[in-house]
Amino acid sequence: MQQWDKQQISKKHTWRFRAWFAGILLLSGLIISVAHVGEIEQFVQLASKAHSAWLIAALLLQIATYFCVARIWQMALGQGGMYSSMLSLAPLGVAKLFSDQAMPSGGMTGTVFFFAALKRRGVPPDLCMGMMLVSLISYYAAYLIVAMASIVLLWFYHAINPWIISIYFCFCLVAVIIPVGTLMVKHLTKREIPKWIKRVPGALNLLQPFAEAPLDLLRNPMLIITTILLQGAIFILDSITLWVMLLAIGQHVSFFVAFPSFVLASIVTTIGPIPLGIGTFEAACVTMLRLLGIQLEPALTATILLRGFTLWLPMLPGLWLTRRELR
Structure with missing residues (x-):
């Protein structure tokens, strides 16, 4: 009888957590949307003047990014002995993006949502952590590869200068320290963790789950290689979206102009202090273009259109999907 009561209490607490979490996300999403309604209106106005065929292409490209994410999760689940269709996992990608945008927290809000959603679907906690570890390692590995490729392109275009080199250098440090540090934590006891990490608010809570994550998935070379390729494909698809936006407003330029511009703007967002990179992404992307x-006007127009497809448009279905997943 006591065991049954404990289960009922646990279910009640879980339901309350989901309800509160969903409510906070929805409220935060509403606040962000209202605060940036001017940018959303600007996106709508610019989109109405662009060629519709290119806009449809951009939408399809962004949908493809969510299926790349879904494929990564599907493969990781399959290695853990569970199967889920890509159609059922793709909406999780949209909802996770909305969670990260609604409550800026370095991706932790999306992670909390991801765990809650997978737990609701019956995925074991250790498999969830293994999936997140694979996602983290493959993400930064792919990020480093596209960063190096963009540097080569900038060198080819004779567009390398000291501030670009400094940005890439800072990013490389971050892209190496985060995954390596996460793996190192697995081999350290709580006492062995450096004191400066313990002083960072919430750092132990962030690292502890990764420290307990199983390494089985990371020992599968084919899984790691495939997930790195899929993570890289997401960067390519986003870069193509920027290229398509340039074509939509009559700028017939090479894809190899859009690619390094998008990558550097993403890097500035990653290492910068501004949540979501609102303002910093746009400034970096326009500067690189x-x-x-x-020219300034088409560069700004294409960037705003890109942000509409990658940032603002997913928030609309994200509101509904988040509520559905946490119900």
């Missing part, structure tokens, strides 16, 4: 020969 200008550096590579695009």
Whole structure:
């Protein structure tokens, strides 16, 4: 009888957590949408003037990014002995993106949502952590590869300068320290963790789950290689979206102009202090496009259109999907 009571209490607490978490996310999403309603209106106005065929292409490209994410999760689940269709996992990608946007927290909000959603679907906690570890390692590995590729392109275009090199250097440090540090934590006891890490608010709570994550998935080379390729494909698809936006407003430029511009803007967002990179992404992307020969007005227009598809448009279905997943 006592065991049954404990289960009922646990279920009640879980339901309350989901209800509160969903409510906070929805409220935060509403606040962000209202605060940036001007940018959303600007996106709508610019989109109405662009060629519709290119806009449809951009939408399909963004949908493809969510299926890449879904494929990563599907493969990781399959290695853990569970199967889930890509159609059922793709909405999780949209909802996770909305969670990260609604409550800026370095991706932790999306992680909390991801665990809650998978737990609701009956996925064991250790498999969830293994999936997140694979996702983390493959993400930064792919990020480093596309960063190096963009540097080569900038060198080819003679667009390398000290501030670009400094940005890439800082990013490389972050991209190496985070995954390596996460793996190191697995081999350290709580007493052995450096004191400066313990002083960071919430750092132990963030690292502890990764420290307990199983390494079985990481020992599968084919899984790691495939997930790195899929993570890289997401960067490519986002870069193509920027290229398509340039084409939509009559700027017939090479994809190799859009690619390094998007990558550097993403890097600035990653290492910058501004949540979501609102303002910093746009400034970096426009600056790079200008550096590579695009005039200011079309560079700004294409960037705003890109952000509409990658940032603002997913928030609409994200509201509904988040509520559904945490119900």
